[in-house]
Amino acid sequence: MERDLRDAERSTELAGGAAAGTAGAAWTGFATLLYKELLRFWKVGVQTIAAPVLTALLYLLIFGHVFEDRVQVYGRLSYTAFLVPGLVMMSMLQNAFANSSSSLAQSKVTGSIVFVLLPPLSHVEFFGAYVLAAVVRGLAVGAGVLAVTVPLAPVPIVHPLWALAFALAGCAILGTLGVIAGIWAEKFDQLAAFQNFLVVPLTFLAGVFYSIHSLPAVWQRVSHLNPFFYMIDGFRYGFFGLSDVDPALSLGVVAVFLVGLSAITLALLKSGYRLRH
Amino acid sequence: MTAAIEIRGIAKRYGAVQALAGIDLEVARGEFFGLLGPNGAGKTTLISILAGLARADGGTARIMGHDVVADYRAARHALGVVPQELVFDPFFTVRETLALQAGYYGLRANRAWVDEVMQHLDLAAKADANMRTLSGGMKRRVLVAQALVHRPPVIVLDEPTAGVDVELRQGLWQFVRRLNRDGHTVVLTTHYLEEAEMLCDRIAMLKAGRIVALDATSDLIRRFHALYLQFRLEGAMPAALAPLAVESEGGRYRLRLADYADVERALAELRAAGCRILEMEVIQPDLEEVFVQIMRGEDGTRFAGRRAQH
Numbered sequence: 288m289e290r291d292l293r294d295a296e297r298s299t300e301l302a303g304g305a306a307a308g309t310a311g312a313a314w315t316g317f318a319t320l321l322y323k324e325l326l327r328f329w330k331v332g333v334q335t336i337a338a339p340v341l342t343a344l345l346y347l348l349i350f351g352h353v354f355e356d357r358v359q360v361y362g363r364l365s366y367t368a369f370l371v372p373g374l375v376m377m378s379m380l381q382n383a384f385a386n387s388s389s390s391l392a393q394s395k396v397t398g399s400i401v402f403v404l405l406p407p408l409s410h411v412e413f414f415g416a417y418v419l420a421a422v423v424r425g426l427a428v429g430a431g432v433l434a435v436t437v438p439l440a441p442v443p444i445v446h447p448l449w450a451l452a453f454a455l456a457g458c459a460i461l462g463t464l465g466v467i468a469g470i471w472a473e474k475f476d477q478l479a480a481f482q483n484f485l486v487v488p489l490t491f492l493a494g495v496f497y498s499i500h501s502l503p504a505v506w507q508r509v510s511h512l513n514p515f516f517y518m519i520d521g522f523r524y525g526f527f528g529l530s531d532v533d534p535a536l537s538l539g540v541v542a543v544f545l546v547g548l549s550a551i552t553l554a555l556l557k558s559g560y561r562l563r564h
Numbered sequence: 565m566t567a568a569i570e571i572r573g574i575a576k577r578y579g580a581v582q583a584l585a586g587i588d589l590e591v592a593r594g595e596f597f598g599l600l601g602p603n604g605a606g607k608t609t610l611i612s613i614l615a616g617l618a619r620a621d622g623g624t625a626r627i628m629g630h631d632v633v634a635d636y637r638a639a640r641h642a643l644g645v646v647p648q649e650l651v652f653d654p655f656f657t658v659r660e661t662l663a664l665q666a667g668y669y670g671l672r673a674n675r676a677w678v679d680e681v682m683q684h685l686d687l688a689a690k691a692d693a694n695m696r697t698l699s700g701g702m703k704r705r706v707l708v709a710q711a712l713v714h715r716p717p718v719i720v721l722d723e724p725t726a727g728v729d730v731e732l733r734q735g736l737w738q739f740v741r742r743l744n745r746d747g748h749t750v751v752l753t754t755h756y757l758e759e760a761e762m763l764c765d766r767i768a769m770l771k772a773g774r775i776v777a778l779d780a781t782s783d784l785i786r787r788f789h790a791l792y793l794q795f796r797l798e799g800a801m802p803a804a805l806a807p808l809a810v811e812s813e814g815g816r817y818r819l820r821l822a823d824y825a826d827v828e829r830a831l832a833e834l835r836a837a838g839c840r841i842l843e844m845e846v847i848q849p850d851l852e853e854v855f856v857q858i859m860r861g862e863d864g865t866r867f868a869g870r871r872a873q874h
Contacts, residue, residue: 309670311670312641312669312670313637313670314670315667315670315671315672316667316668316669316670318667319664319667319668320667320668322664322667323664323667326655326656326660327655330655331655394653397651397652397653397654398647398649398651399651399652399653401617401645401647401651402651402653402664402665402668402710403668404616404617405615405616405617405640405643405645406640406665406668406669406714407636407637407638407639407640407641407668407669407670408668409637559619563616563617563618563619564578564612564617564618564619
């Protein structure tokens with residue numbers, strides 16, 4: 288091992304180069320890829336942060352206006368207040384997905400993916416950078432949605448750590464799904480299909496706009512099969528201390544889902560599936 | 565000393581297409597090596613396997629002694645690749661593009677070095693321009709800079725001058741030559757055979773996934789002795805020379821001859837027939853000629869005979 292490192296160093300000493308193969312070099316590689324992913328969405332912040340915040344605000348104004356006086360949830364919550372955490376979580380999930388999936392799909396379609404495939408980055412570093420950037424984008428959008436909706440519908444945050452745990456796990460799951468979609472999709476319409484037929488229905492049907500207790504029994508059971516339901520229900524518990532299922536159970540389901548998806552994604556990346564032909 | 569590039573039995577199949585059918589190749593350190601072949605011969609596939617962009621079905625490849633799969637970090641550190649396609653990331657400026665690329669390879673606080681690379685490639689004036697706004701030639705330079713930004717001892721250029729104007733092409737060759745003089749191993753694929761002839765110490769020719777010729781450039785050309793005698797005449801060419809003609813159009817003729825003695829004999833024929841020569845030129849064989857012959861699966865002498873009978 289030590290000899291390998293010495294050889295590696297010798298091989299790049301031509302121009303006094305970097306210490307190849309060292310942990311420091313690998314860490315810098317990972318940090319740079321993360322920075323690039325953050326810079327990418329930050330540079331088009333109007334589209335990647337402001338636009339989803341505006342969309343969520345419109346949902347709140349319109350649904351709040353229509354249902355505020357007709358619907359109460361958990362017996363005592365106003366509908367608009369109930370809606371806020373759901374909208375925050377939905378925006379976080381969709382944007383975390385959009386970040387990793389569109390970054391990868393775009394660089395695959397344009398060919399600039401070679402710039403991150405040529406360097407000595409491992410599949411773990413690659414995965415970590417894309418998912419972490421997706422989490423940051425998701426949290427940035429979530430914070431924005433919360434900031435503009437709270438003045439309209441004040442909500443308590445009873446258990447902030449629970450809320451944070453679900454926000455982090457939810458964004459990580461969708462960031463991971465985005466990596467899978469990004470490496471699978473060869474064209475933008477395949478990516479759109481993944482988003483429109485999987486991510487959007489699963490989020491909308493996860494109880495963003497309603498408590499599943501308002502559903503017929505059979506649809507309540509179906510909702511329990513949707514992993515997105517646990518993310519939103521658990522996140523909402525962080526705000527109101529009220530939820531459809533026990534938050535510890537939700538966190539368990541979400542954690543298992545995250546670990547499983549991550550394992551699949553890491554295996555795909557390691558195999559070079561649709562990236563290294 | 566380990567070779568800069570060592571390829572053993574590399575094979576790769578894409579569906580029904582055998583892209584590479586067992587390639588063995590060694591490129592010594594400091595060499596300027598040419599990889600030639602028609603489209604689809606497997607050049608880019610071979611480069612992709614060296615770079616880790618593709619995975620071989622069989623065989624091994626090493627860069628500076630590092631296996632490209634088992635020891636990919638060290639192998640990729642040692643290799644800089646200029647891809648064939650004019651790709652760029654539209655989100656970033658030239659400086660950002662280069663700083664990010666250096667960072668991926670572990671070079672931190674690389675501003676001074678990035679400035680130096682931009683200086684070398686005449687990119688400094690465009691340092692803060694977005695990649696989208698650059699001309700094709702400038703984008704090509706950025707690609708070269710990206711390949712060099714981690715100071716790799718081995719540099720592979722996959723058709724770097726395709727679609728590049730003459731001035732930039734000359735500039736690029738000068739730059740690549742200097743890199744080679746400074747000790748970098750350079751591997752080049754190109755369609756401009758004249759340039760391969762000018763630049764490369766040694767050449768491998770690929771055809772349908774196999775190496776069909778591998779030799780020092782000068783030896784490769786020397787293997788084909790033929791000369792061309794090209795002239796323009798007032799009146800018709802004597803019938804005796806007709807079998808040697810490879811081209812005859814509107815008073816212009818091109819004869820394929822074995823050596824200078826044949827040139828003398830041909831001139832004697834012309835004199836004897838009372839032809840008046842308006843223009844004349846003796847043309848040495850070049851790499852293009854060799855390439856065409858090898859790709860047709862013919863050697864020099866057979867080729868001369870067959871063409872002469874036309």
